Amino acid sequence: MTTLALPAGRAARIGRSVRRADPVLLAAATVCSLLVLLAVLGPLLAPYPPSQTDLLAASQGPSAEHLLGTDSLGRDILSRLMNGARLSFMGPGLIVVLSLTLGTGLGIVAAWRGGIVDSALSKVFNVVFALPGILVAIVAGAVFGGGFWAPVLALSLVYTPYVARVVRSAAVTERRMAYVEACELADMPAWRICTHHILRNLLPIVLAQATISFGSALMDFGAASFLGVGIQPPQAEWGLMVSEGQADLLDGAMAQTLSAGLMILISVVAFNTLGERLGSRAGGRR
């Protein structure tokens, strides 16, 4: 351990910069940014309109005109993949934003008020924990007949308690800190302490949680579309593409299912890795 010979301050600085240059974190962040870029620009860059059918060129293998081939309606798979990125990311993105906002709010309120509020909230959360996410999405699909909003709202509801639990336990620690007491003695209103100090200190944890939730939201949202209670045809979305490709699978054409499945896999791995690394950095800072 050569760092022992260095002055403590310098060793800590070197330690920080090594952490900062974490190659896995950088790689995951790069892949995630590229994927988000694809979701934004994909529809503009795609070589064909996603719903343009060409029955003369149906179920073709990869070629110069259609790099990934065509599906059974003659639609260009690559174009559908690039267009599908938008809905595949917008759904989970919205789920994360909604559940994070609600979960962070409830978590901080539970930690701040404690007592009855805390235990009442935890009872409500226990009920939601008993509902598997995909089941709630299915019930929402049964009620509203699928589409974009039914799975988004259903999954946001299911994800909220997980966020709230993480935020609550971190906020309870924060609540006992001396600076909170100082603010209270200085007559600062509670909401201001919560938003200006506690929330700000919890941001790294919230951010890490957001990234990890995005990975599972991506899987659950895709599953809802796959089951037919989410995005409906003829729209392009990866989970739906896996399901549509299943029909061609029996003829041995795997391009659509494989490429859409692979996009989901890459996205989830990238966001999970990013979230994990951000989380351990947030944990290390305390």
Next chain:
Amino acid sequence: MTSTSATSGTARWTRPWPRLPVLRVIARSVLGAAATVLAASFLIYAALSLTPGDPVDQIVGQRATPEQRAAARAQLGLDEPLPVRYVHWVTDAVQGDLGRSITYRQDVTGLVEPRIATTLTLVALAAVIIVVFGIALGAFGGMSDRWRPVVSAFVGVGLSVPAFVSATVLIGVFAVKLGWFPTFGAGDGFVDRLHHLLLPAIALSLGWTAYVAQMTTAAVREQAGKDHVTTAVGRGLGRGLVFRRHILRNAALPVMTASGLTVAGLVAGSVIVETAFSVDGIGSLLMKSVTNKDYPVVMAISMLIVVIFVVVTTLLDLAQTVLDPRTRTTGGRK
């Protein structure tokens, strides 16, 4: 997103009881579980009754007279307010009557009963795969430095493959390209059924196997670093003996909790896999009923999934309390 209330149930009490008698713990968990199931069932019941379409249309058709509609409405019990209907549903359900299917014109119990065996076989098969491979991989990853990167790569990918992707890829490769397995159905007879359900079970178990492997690796590594293990190695005990007696036994509790949680989640996951493989279990029946707007069936199967989930997590909670007396005490000596 799977670590549910397995531990919080016992750690929540703040009253300074020196020791909580086991019976009281059991009574509390059972009551809590019952309350959870009741609340969840009301949520689902209320949500399903919010649906825009009128179930009466499906029975009497669009062109029925108002009198016919009112009669059908009264027959379905829809003329009563929601809480009353809900109480009726619960009292019937407790007595084993889950209502009548609108599309099949048959009792829901009769629809569900033959299919639940298929689903439970699938879930059991997947559970065996998860426990055997998850714990084996986790033990390798925890004990051997050479295996650890392999195991953690498997965990990283396994946790990121949704079941519907692994299901379709497995169908494409092993059922269509190689022709080793049938592409759909559940099969008759024991061997044929195993042959039909093996691929779905693998698809269902992949993510959870990775999860159990991850938990096992962590638990084994934690135990392997403890003093009693160092002492045992120092006493000259063989590696196998140290692993079995000192590491595995102490790592068993978290591993058991993780495995149990997976089994609780498998029933919900089987909906996806059954749909992908067209296995005629309760999961694919649920999806068919959603398409047909057959709400009594949707309600019954949803509740079945929730009840299985809650029962398994409660049992896990209790098993933990019985096996590890430390979790029973709170404020007192530790």
